Amino acid sequence: xxxxxxxxxxxxxxxxxxxxxxxxxxxxxxxxxxxxxxxxxxxxxxxxxxxxxxxxxxxxxxxxxxxxxxxxxxxxxxxxxxxxxxxxxxxxxxxxxxxxxxxxxxxxxxxxxxxxxxxxxxxxxxxxxxxxxxxxxxxxxxxxxxxxxxxxxxxxxxxxxxxxxxxxxxxxxxxxxxxxxxxxxxxxxxxxxxxxxxxxxxxxxxxxxxxxxxxxxxxxxxxxxxxxxxxxxxxxxxxxxxxxxxxxxxxxxxxxxxxxxxxxxxxxxxxxxxxxxxxxxxxxxxxxxxxxxxxxxxxxxxxxxxxxxxxxxxxxxxxxxxxxxxxxxxxxxxxxxxxxxxxxxxxxxxxxxxxxxxxxxxxxxxxxxxxxxxxxxxxxxxxxxxxxxxxxxxxxxxxxxxxxxxxxxxxxxxxxxxxxxxxxxxxxxxxxxxxxxxxxxxxxxxxxxxxxxxxxxxxxxxxxxxxxxxxxxxxxxxxxxxxxxxxxxxxxxxxxxxxxxxxxxxxxxxxxxxxxxxxxx
Amino acid sequence: xxxxxxxxxxxxxxxxxxxxxxxxxxxxxxxxxxxxxxxxxxxxxxxxxxxxxxxxxxxxxxxxxxxxxxxxxxxxxxxxxxxxxxxxxxxxxxxxxxxxxxxxxxxxxxxxxxxxxxxxxxxxxxxxxxxxxxxxxxxxxxxxxxxxxxxxxxxxxxxxxxxxxxxxxxxxxxxxxxxxxxxxxxxxxxxxxxxxxxxxxxxxxxxxxxxxxxxxxxxxxxxxxxxxxxxxxxxxxxxxxxxxxxxxxxxxxxxxxxxxxxxxxxxxxxxxxxxxxxxxxxxxxxxxxxxxxxxxxxxxxxxxxxxxxxxxxxxxxxxxxxxxxxxxxxxxxxxxxxxxxxxxxxxxxxxxxxxxxxxxxxxxxxxxxxxxxxxxxxxxxxxxxxxxxxxxxxxxxxxxxxxxxxxxxxxxxxxx
Numbered sequence: 028x029x030x031x032x033x034x035x036x037x038x039x040x041x042x043x044x045x046x047x048x049x050x051x052x053x054x055x056x057x058x059x060x061x062x063x064x065x066x067x068x069x070x071x072x073x074x075x076x077x078x079x080x081x082x083x084x085x086x087x088x089x090x091x092x093x094x095x096x097x098x099x100x101x102x103x104x105x106x107x108x109x110x111x112x113x114x115x116x117x118x119x120x121x122x123x124x125x126x127x128x129x130x131x132x133x134x135x136x137x138x139x140x141x142x143x144x145x146x147x148x149x150x151x152x153x154x155x156x157x158x159x160x161x162x163x164x165x166x167x168x169x170x171x172x173x174x175x176x177x178x179x180x181x182x183x184x185x186x187x188x189x190x191x192x193x194x195x196x197x198x199x200x201x202x203x204x205x206x207x208x209x210x211x212x213x214x215x216x217x218x219x220x221x222x223x224x225x226x227x228x229x230x231x232x233x234x235x236x237x238x239x240x241x242x243x244x245x246x247x248x249x250x251x252x253x254x255x256x257x258x259x260x261x262x263x264x265x266x267x268x269x270x271x272x273x274x275x276x277x278x279x280x281x282x283x284x285x286x287x288x289x290x291x292x293x294x295x296x297x298x299x300x301x302x303x304x305x306x307x308x309x310x311x312x313x314x315x316x317x318x319x320x321x322x323x324x325x326x327x328x329x330x331x332x333x334x335x336x337x338x339x340x341x342x343x344x345x346x347x348x349x350x351x352x353x354x355x356x357x358x359x360x361x362x363x364x365x366x367x368x369x370x371x372x373x374x375x376x377x378x379x380x381x382x383x384x385x386x387x388x389x390x391x392x393x394x395x396x397x398x399x400x401x402x403x404x405x406x407x408x409x410x411x412x413x414x415x416x417x418x419x420x421x422x423x424x425x426x427x428x429x430x431x432x433x434x435x436x437x438x439x440x441x442x443x444x445x446x447x448x449x450x451x452x453x454x455x456x457x458x459x460x461x462x463x464x465x466x467x468x469x470x471x472x473x474x475x476x477x478x479x480x481x482x483x484x485x486x487x488x489x490x491x492x493x494x495x496x497x498x499x500x501x502x503x504x505x506x507x508x509x510x511x512x513x514x515x516x517x518x519x520x521x522x523x524x525x526x527x528x529x530x531x532x533x534x535x536x537x538x539x540x541x542x543x544x545x546x547x548x
Numbered sequence: 549x550x551x552x553x554x555x556x557x558x559x560x561x562x563x564x565x566x567x568x569x570x571x572x573x574x575x576x577x578x579x580x581x582x583x584x585x586x587x588x589x590x591x592x593x594x595x596x597x598x599x600x601x602x603x604x605x606x607x608x609x610x611x612x613x614x615x616x617x618x619x620x621x622x623x624x625x626x627x628x629x630x631x632x633x634x635x636x637x638x639x640x641x642x643x644x645x646x647x648x649x650x651x652x653x654x655x656x657x658x659x660x661x662x663x664x665x666x667x668x669x670x671x672x673x674x675x676x677x678x679x680x681x682x683x684x685x686x687x688x689x690x691x692x693x694x695x696x697x698x699x700x701x702x703x704x705x706x707x708x709x710x711x712x713x714x715x716x717x718x719x720x721x722x723x724x725x726x727x728x729x730x731x732x733x734x735x736x737x738x739x740x741x742x743x744x745x746x747x748x749x750x751x752x753x754x755x756x757x758x759x760x761x762x763x764x765x766x767x768x769x770x771x772x773x774x775x776x777x778x779x780x781x782x783x784x785x786x787x788x789x790x791x792x793x794x795x796x797x798x799x800x801x802x803x804x805x806x807x808x809x810x811x812x813x814x815x816x817x818x819x820x821x822x823x824x825x826x827x828x829x830x831x832x833x834x835x836x837x838x839x840x841x842x843x844x845x846x847x848x849x850x851x852x853x854x855x856x857x858x859x860x861x862x863x864x865x866x867x868x869x870x871x872x873x874x875x876x877x878x879x880x881x882x883x884x885x886x887x888x889x890x891x892x893x894x895x896x897x898x899x900x901x902x903x904x905x906x907x908x909x910x911x912x913x914x915x916x917x918x919x920x921x922x923x924x925x926x927x928x929x930x931x932x933x934x935x936x937x938x939x940x941x942x943x944x945x946x947x948x949x950x951x952x953x954x955x956x957x958x959x960x961x962x963x964x
Binding site for chain 2 (some may be wrong): 042047050052053054087088119146157485486531537540542
C-alpha cells in the first residue's frame with residue numbers, strides 16, 4: 028500500500044519534469060548553422076550608426092536596438108557566443124556630462140511632441156542627462172561604435188583622452204570606454220581577438236560637410252587628416268588607403284562584413300523641407316514679380332552709372348527679374364557675389380536642398396524671399412510713379428532680398444561634392460571587400476529602396492519619410508530601431524550568402540520607430 | 549500484490565486527459581482515471597456532474613465526493629524565421645469538485661455540486677514575441693448546482709438542476725508590438741473582472757436496459773459570462789495626446805459552451821467495467837473576444853476566435869482487484885475547437901491524445917481515497933493567429949507550438 032503511493036509519486040514527478048520539447052529546437056542548436064564563419068566573439072566598429080545613436084542622442088534603448096546588438100542576438104541563436112557587450116549610457120534621456128556639467132552640443136534626445144500645429148520633434152526636457160564621461164566604463168565592449176567618429180579617428184591615439192574633449196581633439200563617447208587615454212578604437216577592437224566583425228565607417232567623412240550646409244571644404248588631394256576641420260570632406264584617396272588598413276587589420280584573424288555609406292542627401296534631414304515651399308497667392312506673386320522687375324530695372328541703371336554698356340548691364344540685371352507664380356515657388360538662396368552675379372542671390376534650382384534644421388518661422392516671415400517693409404513699398408511706389416530712387420532707396424530696395432544662408436542649404440555644387448566623395452568612398456569599400464574576401468552590404472542601395480517605394484514588412488511599408496516612414500529617427504539622419512533592424516537583415520542576408528550560414532532574420536515589425544512625449548518644455 | 553502494482557503502472561503508462569479551448573475535464577478522480585468517462589457509470593457522487601440522472605441509482609443514503617487536481621501545463625513556442633522561442637511559466641492550476649447527494653426515498657435523491665469545468669491559466673514571459681496577443685491570462689469559473697434525481701422506473705432515471713456560475717478573468721497583453729514609454733517599457737493593458745455571475749442548467753438521464761449495461765445522456769447548457777464594468781488598467785503609456793489610453797472600465801462576454809454527452813458502460817464481470825463517452829462541446833458560440841472599453845477615446849478590442857463545435861471520444865476501464873483496491877485506466881481523443889489561422893497563444897490547444905490512470909483505495913466501508921492522473925500529449929504544430937491588426941492590416945503571429953500537460957489529482961469518496 029505504501030509502495031503504491033511511492034511509485035505513483037515517482038511517476039508523477041517524472042512526468043511533471045517533462046517540459047514540452049520541439050523536434051528541432053533552437054535551444055538544442057539543431058536549427059541553424061554558422062557555415063564557415065565563427066560568431067563566437069563579434070566586434071562591431073563604426074560611428075553613431077553602429078552605436079545605436081538615434082533622435083540626436085545616444086541612450087540605452089537606442090543602444091539595445093543597435094544593429095550590432097540585433098545581430099549578436101541572432102548569432103546567439105546560431106551558435107554559442109561569448110555574449111555581446113555595449114558601453115551603455117546611464118539613462119534613456121541622452122546627453123553627456125563632464126564632471127557634472129553638460130557638454131555643449133551633446134543634448135538630450137528628440138521626442139515627438141504634439142503642439143497646436145500637430146506633431147513636431149523636440150528635445151526631451153523631462154529630466155537632465157546623468158551620463159558623465161568621467162565615469163569610465165571597464166570594457167572591453169563588443170560594440171565599438173563611437174558617435175561622431177570619422178574613418179581616421181579609428182586610428183587616432185588620444186581620441187578617448189578626456190583631456191582632449193574641451194579642445195575638440197577627443198570624442199566624449201570614446202572617453203567613456205577607451206581602454207587607455209592614448210589607445211585607439213582599432214587597437215581596442217583588435218585586443219578583443221574578434222572572430223567576426225562588421226565595419227561601417229566613412230559616413231562622418233562626408234556627413235559633417237552635409238549637415239553644416241556645405242560650409243566646410245572638400246579636402247580633395249590633401250591626405251593630411253590633421254589639417255581637416257569638423258565639416259570637411261575627407262580626401263577619397265586618403266580614405267581608400269586608410270580604409271584598406273582598417274579592414275586589413277581586422278580581417279587578419281576574423282571574417283566580417285563591410286558596409287558602404289549611404290548618399291546622405293537622400294536622408295530626411297535634407298529631403299523633408301521642400302525648396303519650393305514658398306506657397307503664395309496670385310496677389311503676392313504679382314507683388315514679388317513686380318518687386319524683382321524693379322530690382323532688375325534699378326540694377327541696370329546702377330550698372331550703367333558705373334559705366335557698364337547698356338546691353339551688358341541689361342544682360343546681367345535680367346537674372347534678377349525673377350517671375351513668381353501663384354502656388355509653390357522655389358526659395359531664393361544666397362551665393363557669393365561675383366562678376367556674373369554681383370548681388371549674390373538667385374532662385375534655388377530643382378535639385379538643391381534645404382536642411383531640416385532651417386528656421387521654419389523665419390521662412391514664413393520672408394526668409395528665402397523678400398522681407399517687405401513699408402520703406403520697400405515706398406521705394407517701389409516711387410519707381411512705379413516714374414521717379415528715380417535715391418542711393419539710399421536703392422540700398423533699401425536691394426536689401427529687402429533675404430536669400431537662404433549657406434548653412435541652411437546644400438547648393439548644387441555642394442551636392443555634387445557629397446555625391447562624388449560618397450561614390451569614391453564606396454568604390455574603396457567595395458574594392459576592399461573584394462580583395463579581402465569579406466562580405467559587402469551596399470547600404471546606399473538600401474537607402475535608395477527606402478526612398479523609392481519603401482521596404483515592405485508584415486505591418487506595412489518602411490520608407491525614409493520623416494516621422495511617418497519608420498526608418499529614420501527624429502534627427503532625420505540616424506535610424507529608428509526598425510531602421511536598424513532593416514540594416515541588420517541586410518547584413519544577415521550578406522553573411523548567409525558569403526559564409527554559407529543561415530542566421531535567422533530580425534522581425535522588423537517588432538522594432539519601434541519614434542518615441543512620443545510631451546515633456547519638452 | 550507485485551503483479552497488481554505492475555498492472556497499475558502499465559495501465560497508467562498507457563493512459564491520460566485535458567480538453568480543447570479552456571474546458572478543463574477534471575470533474576472527478578474516478579471518472580478522470582477512466583478517460584473522464586462517467587455519463588453511464590454508477591460509481592460515486594461524481595454523478596452529480598457526469599449525469600445527475602444517475603444519482604438515485606447510488607446505493608447509499610448519503611454520498612459525497614470531493615477532490616482537487618494540480619494542472620501542470622506548459623507550452624513552448626518557436627519561430628524559425630526569426631530565431632525566437634518562448635516557454636510559458638504557467639502557475640499550477642487547481643480545479644476542484646465537491647459533490648453531495650442524499651436519498652430522500654428509493655425513487656428520489658437530491659444533491660448539491662460545486663465544480664470548475666472551465667478555466668485557463670497561461671503565463672508567457674513578459675514582453676515575449678507574442679505579447680501583443682497575450683502576456684498572461686487567468687480564467688476561472690466556479691459552478692454551483694442544486695440537483696434532483698428521480699427514478700421513473702427501476703431502470704430509468706432522470707435528473708438535473710440549475711447552475712449558478714461565478715466567473716473571473718484577469719488578462720494582460722501589450723497594446724501592440726512596439727509602443728513603449730520613454731524608458732522602453734512596453735505599453736500594456738490589464739483587464740480584470742471577478743465575481744461575475746450567470747445562470748445555466750444541466751440535465752441527464754440514465755437507463756439500464758440490462759444489469760450489465762448502462763446507457764446515459766447528459767446536457768449542460770451554454771452559459772454566457774458577461775463582465776460589466778470590469779477594471780481596465782493601462783500601464784507604461786507614453787505621455788502624449790497621440791496615445792489617449794487611461795484607466796477605464798470594460799464590458800466583455802465570455803461564453804462557456806454547452807456540452808452534450810452520451811455514453812455507455814458495460815460490466816463484463818465482477819472485476820471489469822468498460823465505459824465509453826462521447827462529448828460534443830458547442831464551441832461555435834465563441835466567435836470573438838470583444839472587449840468594449842467605457843472610455844470612447846479608447847478603441848475597442850475585437851479578437852476573432854471562430855471556434856467550432858468539437859468532439860471528444862473517451863474510453864475507460866475499471867478493474868476491481870479486491871475489496872481494497874480498484875484500478876482504472878483510460879484514454880480520450882480531444883478535438884480542438886481552435887481552427888487553423890485562429891491559433892491564439894492564450895489557449896494554444898491543438899488536438900490531443902490523453903492518457904489517464906488511477907486507483908481507489910477503500911480505507912473503510914465508508915471512506916475511500918481516489919487518485920487519478922492525466923497526461924495530455926499534443927502534437928507539435930505549425931500554426932498562426934492571423935487576425936491581429938496594425939494600421940488596418942492583418943499581421944499574422946506564427947510559430948511552432950508544442951504543449952504538454954500533466955495533472956495528478958486526489959479525492960475522497962464517502963458513502964453512508
